[in-house]
Amino acid sequence: MRAIVYSRTGDSSVLELSEREIAEPGPGELRVRVVVSGVNPTDWKARRGSGTAATTALSVPNQDGAGVVDAVGEGVTGFAVGDRVWLAISGWKRPASGTAQEVTITLAERAFPLPDEVSFDAGANLGVPxxxxxxxxxxxxxxxxxxxxxxxxxxxxxxxxxxxxxxxxxxxxxxxxxxxxxxxxxxxxxxxxxxxxxxxxxxxxxxxxxxxxxxxxxxxxxxxxxxxxxxxxxxxxxxxxxxxxxxxxxxxxxxxxxxxxxxxxxxxxxxxxxxxxYTMGAEAWAAAGEDVTAAARDGALAIGAGAGLPLHRYALEQTAAAHDAVEGGVVGKVLIDVAPQ
CATH class of the missing domain: 3.90.180.10 (Medium-chain alcohol dehydrogenases, catalytic domain)
Incomplete structure (x- = not known):
């Protein structure tokens, strides 16, 4: 599968397009085929070695995204293959679980149901923001x-x-x-x-x-x-x-x-x-996941220029340019198209 990776911190030139093997999810994990990856300021800050994470091994950037469950690990309940999900802080303390890749393995607690009426674009904006x-x-x-x-x-x-x-x-x-x-x-x-x-x-x-x-x-x-x-x-x-x-x-x-x-x-x-x-408690995360999902289902979290948040789209191989746009202060939401919708 295609993935954007980096093994040292620095400017966006450290990001490289690579091929990674698709692994099996372990206990408490989900494997998700990513459709859209969202870029936030925390992503370029982590890539530069500051903020929420620093790199000591191979890392995949971007914390948020939306996609489809591809495999379910042992002990995971509430998810099945084929479910649409939105992901939040997927790469937190798991540097290889970022969303700038075609398939990511994430903790089930960092995935939430994406209602059928909510687009993958909107789902990729439901994490950090x-x-x-x-x-x-x-x-x-x-x-x-x-x-x-x-x-x-x-x-x-x-x-x-x-x-x-x-x-x-x-x-x-x-x-x-x-x-x-x-x-x-x-x-x-x-x-x-x-x-x-x-x-x-x-x-x-x-x-x-x-x-x-x-x-x-x-x-x-x-x-x-x-x-x-x-x-x-x-x-x-x-x-x-x-x-x-x-x-x-x-x-x-x-x-x-x-x-x-x-x-x-x-x-x-x-x-x-x-x-x-990143450091708020599990109870707060569960509540946020449920209520943010409900608001999205009600149509309250629309994105796009008409909803006040212009979209800026990039292909997976353009992830460095997407990071530069966010770091440069672009107004709106930067999305990376990982797979066809």
């Missing part, structure tokens, strides 16, 4: 631990960077769960994408009165902030929250150090929750 967004929306002290229609009814969510893949999913999931959704973006093009994703209100974070604009919408303050740039947006986040609000941060774009104004934060009982899905 959607699960990260889900986690951010379910860690509030006073908020729901699970998402479903109405779960966030009466609440206001601020999504920072609504044109990014995680921000896009956060808008969609919060809207599906009944929240009023505000998002911050840098300009008009991204504002249009965030609106297409379902945001009720869009604010340009570069505006001097951004906090006042948000407060005019959420007069009592925002309940949950889904944050992509914890340091750069710290002052804004602390200004637009209320008592017992949660700022759930999954990134620190811009690498600005995070500074918390302790006095106002403690009087608000403000909660900062840092979100990294």
């Amino acid at each position: 959607a699960v990260t967004a889900y986690r951010a929306l379910t860690v509030s002290e006073d908020g729901p631990a699970r998402l479903h229609p109405g779960a966030l009814g009466g609440r206001t969510v601020l999504v920072a960077g609504g044109a990014g893949a995680v921000g896009h999913a956060a808008i969609q999931l919060a809207r599906w769960a009944g929240a009023t959704v505000i998002t911050t973006v840098s300009g008009d093009e991204k504002a249009a994408l965030a609106t297409a994703a379902g945001a009720h209100h869009v604010v340009r974070y570069r505006d001097a009165d951004a906090a006042q604009q948000i407060r005019a919408i959420a007069r009592d303050g925002v309940d949950i902030v889904v944050e992509v740039a914890a340091g750069a947006n710290a002052e804004l986040d602390q200004a637009i929250t209320h008592e017992r609000s949660t700022i759930a941060s999954y990134g620190n774009d811009g690498d600005v150090p995070l500074t918390i104004d302790f006095g106002p934060a403690i009087f608000k009982n403000l909660r900062y929750q840092f979100v990294l899905i």
